Ligand SMILES: Nc1ncnc2c1ncn2[C@@H]1O[C@H](COP(=O)(O)OP(=O)(O)OP(=O)(O)O)[C@@H](O)[C@H]1O
C-alpha cells in the first residue's frame with residue numbers, strides 16, 4: 001500500500017510520519033522533495049526560493065518526483081508499505097495558486113512524471129489560521145514559509161482541489177488535535 005501525508009508547512013506531517021514508522025517498522029518512509037541523491041540537491045535549490053519563474057520551480061519539483069518514482073516508489077510498491085511525506089498533490093496545489101499553468105497541464109505533467117502511479121490514500125492534516133501562525137512563529141522560516149500564513153492557507157484549500165483533479169482519495173484530519181489522536185485517526189482509515 002502506498003499512502004501519503006499532506007498538509008501545509010508545520011501541519012504536523014513529519015510528526016505523524018515518525019509515529020507511523022513506529023507502527024509499521026517495515027514500511028518504506030519517504031518524502032517529496034528530497035528522498036533521493038538527486039532529490040536532495042533539488043530540495044536545496046527549491047527551498048532557497050531562487051527560481052524567478054514559477055514554471056521553473058514547478059518543473060524542479062516534477063524532476064524530483066520522477067526520480068522518486070524510479071528510485072523509491074517503483075522498486076517497493078508491490079511488496080512494501082510506502083509512507084510518504086507529501087506527494088504529487090503538493091505539486092499541483094502549490095502550482096495551482098500561482099495560476100500560471102493550466103490545470104490540465106498540471107495533471108498531464110504529473111501523470112508524465114509519475115507514470116500515473118499515485119498514492120492509494122492521502123491524509124490532509126488541516127490547520128486553523130491561529131495554530132498555523134503560532135507554529136510558524138516557533139521556527140526559522142524557509143523561502144516558501146516566508147510567503148506567509150495567507151499564502152499557506154490558500155495552499156491548504158488548493159490541496160483539496162488538487163486531490164480532486166488527480167482523482168486521489170483525500171481524508172481530511174483536524175491537525176489541531178493531539179498528536180496521538182491524529183495517529184489513531186490515520187490508523188483507523190488505513191485498516
Ligand atoms: N498535533 C500537534 N499538536 C501540537 N503541535 C504539533 C502537533 N503536530 C506537530 N506539532 C508541532 O508542530 C511543529 C511542526 O510539525 P512538523 O515538523 O511535524 O510539521 P510538518 O508538516 O512536517 O512541517 P514542514 O512541512 O514545515 O516540514 C513541530 O514543532 C511539532 O512538534
Ligand SMILES: Cc1cn([C@H]2C[C@H](O)[C@@H](COP(=O)(O)O)O2)c(=O)[nH]c1=O
Nearest residue numbers: 009032033061086087090091092094144
Ligand atoms: C512536493 C512539493 C513541495 N512544495 C513545497 C512545500 C513546502 O513549502 C516545501 C517542502 O518543504 P517540507 O519541509 O518538506 O514540507 O516545498 C512545492 O511547492 N511543490 C511540490 O511539488
